[in-house]
Amino acid sequence: MEYSQDISIIVPLFNEEESLGELFSWIRKVMEENGFSYEVIFVDDGSTDGSWKVITEIAGQNSNVRGISFRRNYGKSAALFHGFEAASGRVVFTMDADLQDSPEELPEMYRMITVEGWDVVSGWKQHRQDNKVTKNLPSKLYNATARWITGIRLHDMNCGLKAYRNEVVKSIEVYGEMHRYIPYLAKNAGYTRITEKPVHHQKRKYGTSKFGIERFVNGFLDLLSLWFLSTFGKKPMHFFGFTGLLMFLTGFIMTVWIIAAKLINQSAHLKYRAVTDQPLFYLAILTVLLGVMLFLAGFICEMISRNSNERNKYNIKDRL
Structure with a gap:
């Protein structure tokens, strides 16, 4: 050049x-x-x-x-x-x-x-x-x-x-x-x-x-x-989707564990707390909702990225 x-x-x-x-x-x-x-x-x-x-x-x-x-x-x-x-x-x-x-x-x-x-x-x-x-x-x-x-x-x-x-x-x-x-x-x-x-x-x-x-x-x-x-930048779902899925699964597992623990204690005639009386239950629900929101954010970002003019902009070193 x-x-x-x-x-x-x-x-x-x-x-x-x-x-x-x-x-x-x-x-x-x-x-x-x-x-x-x-x-x-x-x-x-x-x-x-x-x-x-x-x-x-x-x-x-x-x-x-x-x-x-x-x-x-x-x-x-x-x-x-x-x-x-x-x-x-x-x-x-x-x-x-x-x-x-x-x-x-x-x-x-x-x-x-x-x-x-x-x-x-x-x-x-x-x-x-x-x-x-x-x-x-x-x-x-x-x-x-x-x-x-x-x-x-x-x-x-x-x-x-x-x-x-x-x-x-x-x-x-x-x-x-x-x-x-x-x-x-x-x-x-x-x-x-x-x-x-x-x-x-x-x-x-x-x-x-x-x-x-x-x-x-x-x-x-x-x-x-x-x-x-x-x-x-070119794969936002990898961040938002993975983080959202991880939070969703964490909240879901916490919710199942709380409900299962309550049912087991109830069937065994042991002392138990109502699910809605446990702060951890509300934290689990919040985690599930945040996970869903992050996943949807990643999905929207992915659609924006796929329609961007920059999506196939790459620096080419040489051609033959």
Whole structure:
């Protein structure tokens, strides 16, 4: 497949006017020193400062710079989605606009993709320059959970500096808050050669972080959603049907046992309690009803899945 340049660099941003000129100069210096043909795609996610004006000025002076501007803030995933759609380089990079990601890392990551044959190379901020209490500890817990659920052995799933083979970003859809899990999306699309590279992390030079501690809670919930969709998205009955059937059988067995115990004690002239006087009976009935509801939910989800336009969407590696 032919590509119009070696590298596409996607820079999603929100209110980063102070850093954009310095960032582009740094990128241009590294690209020219290594002889790469490249493009830089700035995606302005509804900035309220002068970010778009700066991007316009940079693009006016450099033909390999493009810009996309949203009317309002939609989030990083939306910015990356449109950046991936526009990228035409052999290797696609993503990096933040706050100067914390170093463009000096790009040549080695490019080599890892093109020479070593990796599909995804994720940056690993091994020595973070953030606040250790509010960023480092939650980040370690978050990444440990992500490694356990996804099976991808990355130390820093959320690092903004990543490199992708072009066909990877064209084969996945980033939406909601799923930008944190692009390596997992790539894995589910069949691109399993995923690795990481320790990268230099710098202190923020301008402005303040746009992300708070709540991103870790939201990130965990998004991870569970992504895991569920990737595992049961095309076969929802396997989850809802099995769980519902299990609950139904459990409740049914409990009900039969309660009634049988009452009848046996009654026939033997032993002391017994009325079935309706036992809390366990109502718990059993509740379990049966929940089982039926879950089974019906799985049946409805299965019908929706079978009528979805995505039901036969698969990534084909090659044809003869």
